[in-house]
Amino acid sequence: DTAVSQTPKYLVTQMGNDKSIKCEQNLGHDTMYWYKQDSKKFLKIMFSYNNKELIINETVPNRFSPKSPDKAHLNLHINSLELGDSAVYFCASSQGEAYGYTFGSGTRLTVV
Amino acid sequence: KQEVTQIPAALSVPEGENLVLNCSFTDSAIYNLQWFRQDPGKGLTSLLLIQSSQREQTSGRLNASLDKSSGRSTLYIAASQPGDSATYLCAVNQGGKLIFGQGTELSVKP
Numbered sequence: 575d576t577a578v579s580q581t582p583k584y585l586v587t588q589m590g591n592d593k594s595i596k597c598e599q600n601l602g603h604d605t606m607y608w609y610k611q612d613s614k615k616f617l618k619i620m621f622s623y624n625n626k627e628l629i630i631n632e633t634v635p636n637r638f639s640p641k642s643p644d645k646a647h648l649n650l651h652i653n654s655l656e657l658g659d660s661a662v663y664f665c666a667s668s669q670g671e672a673y674g675y676t677f678g679s680g681t682r683l684t685v686v
Numbered sequence: 687k688q689e690v691t692q693i694p695a696a697l698s699v700p701e702g703e704n705l706v707l708n709c710s711f712t713d714s715a716i717y718n719l720q721w722f723r724q725d726p727g728k729g730l731t732s733l734l735l736i737q738s739s740q741r742e743q744t745s746g747r748l749n750a751s752l753d754k755s756s757g758r759s760t761l762y763i764a765a766s767q768p769g770d771s772a773t774y775l776c777a778v779n780q781g782g783k784l785i786f787g788q789g790t791e792l793s794v795k796p
Contacts (some may be wrong), residue, residue, distance in 0.1 A: 605782075607783070607784075609784075614788070615724075615773065615788070615789055616786065616788055617775070617777075617784075617786040618786070619783045619784065619785075622782060622783060629782060630782060630783055632783075664729065664730065666784075671717045671779060671782060672717055672718065672737065673735075674718070674720050674732055674735040675720065675732070675777075675779075675784055676732065677722075677729050677730040677732075678729055679728060679729035680728070680729050682727075
């Protein structure tokens with residue numbers, strides 16, 4: 575059973591397009607996150623949601639819009655894709671601040 | 687602002703060696719610290735979680751220590767194997783998010 579699953583695993587698209595990445599967790603965790611791993615492999619938080627409510631928005635361009643229909647799902651929609659958006663996007667979940675994080679396997683986005 | 691640094695950036699050792707990976711952080715007000723492993727093109731696998739009140743955690747050949755006051759953590763890998771080759775990431779939990787170091791890329795040669 576996959577704990578945190580993301581789709582798609584790979585996404586290749588042209589500049590200017592709009593795309594979405596989906597994430598689902600079956601751990602019963604209250605908090606979900608999106609992290610971005612850049613070309614230098616550095617991981618940085620983008621957003622966090624707690625029980626469908628936005629908690630952290632870490633200076634991300636407003637072309638990126640997260641949506642949480644319920645506490646088990648957190649999707650990421652990206653408008654007007656740019657070359658610099660190419661990265662690996664990871665979804666994660668946690669039961670709370672005192673607990674560890676579980677990460678999905680990542681979505682490799684390539685903008686051409 | 688919290689900064690997490692991992693040294694060395696890369697490490698190559700022969701099979702069987704014991705090794706230590708280092709992680710330092712600038713702000714000691716953390717909830718916990720988590721070590722992850724990332725294989726090329728893959729996601730993050732959690733190895734060990736140390737709460738701020740703990741000094742160390744062990745899992746098999748792995749032992750992680752935490753000295754919160756000095757802002758340091760180490761990951762000790764005993765009797766390294768080629769299958770241990772991966773990037774090891776340290777992350778501190780602060781302010782409702784994980785803040786990562788740049789990672790140590792480990793290569794264990796047969």
